[in-house]
Amino acid sequence: MKSFRCRVCANVLYFENSVCLSCGTGLGYSRAEREIVPVDGNGRYTDAAGLIWHVCRNLNLSGCTWLARFEGGQCEACDLTRVRPNDADAKGLSQFPVAERAKRWLLVDLDRLGFDVVGKAEDPERGLCFDLLSSVAEDVTIGHADGVITIDLAESDDAYRVRVQEQLGEPYRTMLGHFRHEVGHYMEWRLVEGTDRLAEARRLFGDETADYQAEIDRHYSEGPPADWPERYISTYATMHPYEDFAETWAHFLHMTDTVETAHIYGLARTAGPEDSPTFRAFVTDTWMPLSTALNMVNRSMGKADLYPFVIPDPVLDKLDFIASLRPRS
Template identity: 35%
Template sequence: MHTIPDHPGKRLCKNSIDFDVCNWVVTRPKSSYCVSCELNHTIPNLIQAHRRRWWKSLEHAKRRLIYSLLSLQLPIIGSKQEVGGLAFEFIEDKRTNPEVFEEHVNTGHDNGLITINIAEADCVSREITRQYTGELYRTLLGHFRHESGHYFFTRLVTSESIVNDFRILFGDERQDYSVALRNYYANKSSMVRDPELISHYAQAHPLEDWAEVWSHYLHMVDTLETAAEFNVQHGSTQLDNIDQMLSKWSGLSIMLNSLNRSMGLEDAYPFVLSELALRKLRFVHGLIYPS
C-alpha cells in the first residue's frame, strides 16, 4: 500500500504509482483507483512514450471535469455500478496508428461511454483541427465538458415538463441526429454563425446546442471558483446563485481576456453570450439546483 507521508490512511491512486498520470487519492475503501480513474473503460496503448504524455494530459482534463461535477454535487455513477453509467474510453484510429483496428474514431458519447480520440491530446494536431474547422475554442477540457453534457442530458432532462422547457429553448431534440450532423458538416463552411447561439457548432442539432451550453456552464463555474480562490473580485464560490454567477462572469471573462492579451495570447473566452444563451445557462443551472 502506498500511503502518503503526513496523511496516514490516505492512499495514492494506482495510476499515480504505476504511470504518473494521476495525483488524486483513493476515496473508496475497496478500490485502488481514485474516483476519476475508476471511470476508465479503455486507456491508450502505452508502447510509445508520447502516448503516456497524451494520456497524462487526458487524465488531467478529466480530473478537472470530475472536480466540477463533484462541486456541483452531480451524481457520478460509473458503468461498473450501473448499466449506462459514466465511463471513458481513450482510443485512436489508423490515422495516428496503423496498428489499430478502428478506421475513424470520433470523440463522442454513447449511453454513458465518453470516447475521446487520444490524438486530441496532441496540441499541434488539435490546433490544426481548430483552424481547419474554424472553431474559436478547442481544448481537451472543452471536449470532456461537452461530452459530459450529453451524458447529463439523459440524467437531468427527464420529466415531461423539463423536456417541454428544453424544446422551447433549444428546439426539438427528436430530429434525426445523423442527418442533422451530416447536413451541418456539408454546409458548415458557408453557414453564417447564428449570433443567438453560443457557438457555431451549436447550430448542428439541439443536443449539440445543449452540450455546448452545458460546457460553457462548467467553464463559468470552474473559472469563477478558481478566481475566488485567488481573491479576485469577480470570482465566486456561491455556485447556487445564478444571478450572481452570470453577473460576475461578465466581468471575469473580460478580465480574463484582457490578462491574456497582456501576455500576447488569444482570448481565453472568445464568446459573447446572447440573451437566449443566458436563458439556456439559467436552464442548465435550474436542473443542477432545482428550487
C-alpha cells in the same frame, strides 16, 4: 479550482502535486474531503474516521494523485476509465496522462456543483465511463453514447489540436473542453430526457429527436444560419439540439470553475452563482466583467482572448435552465 495548502508546512499546492516542493511530503487527493492530504512513506493516509487510504496505483502511469480505498488498487476517477492505450502503444501512453488530468478536473467540477457521478460498475445501464482511445492505428471519433464518453488521445498534442481548431474555424478547443462538452451529452441523457424537464429543454434548445446525421450533414454543407450569434453560444451549437445543450453545458462549467478560481486569487468579488439571485445575474454581473478583463490581460501579453465568446440573451435562458438541473442541497 480551489486553492490548496500543504498540511505539514502550509506551502501552496496545485491540484496535480504528488509531493510538496517545500517540505518533500508525499501527497494525495482525498475526494471525500476535497483536499490534498499528506501521505506517509508507504503512500498511506488515515482519515478522521480511522480509514486508511492509499495513493492510486496509476500515479506513474497517468500522474493520478487521487487516493484509493485499497492498497495496490485504483481510485474512483481511474475506475471510470474503461479503455486506455495498450502497453505497446508508446505514443498513446504518452498522451494518456493529459486526458486523465482533464478527466479528474472534470470530476472535481461535478463534485463541487453537487452532480452525482455513477460509474458503469454501479449502474450498467445509466452509469458513466470513458474510453480514452489512441488514434495511432485507427480513427477515433469523440462522442457520447449510452453513458460511454469516447475521447481521441491525439487531442492531447497541442500541435494536432490547434491544427484541427484552425481547420474547423473554432475559437476554442482544449482537452478539458472536450470532456466538459461530452459530459453535457451524458447529463442531458440522464437529467432531461424522459423527465418532466424535457418540454422546457425542447423549447430552449429544439427537438432532440431531429435526425442527427441529417442535421450534421446540413451544417457542413450549408454552414450555420446567418443569425446564429443572436441565438447560440457557438457555430457548433447550431448543428443539432444535442450539440446546443452540450456546448451550453460546457460553458456553464467554464464559467463556474473560472469564477471560483478567480475569486480565490482575488480577481472576482464572488465565488460562484450561489452569491447571485439567478444564474443569469451571475453571468451578467460576474462572468461578463471578469471574462472581459481576462481577455484584455491576454491581449496585453499578445495572446488570444481567454474567452472568445459573446453571450446573447437566448443563451442566458439556456444557461439558466442548465443551472437549474443542479441538485438542491
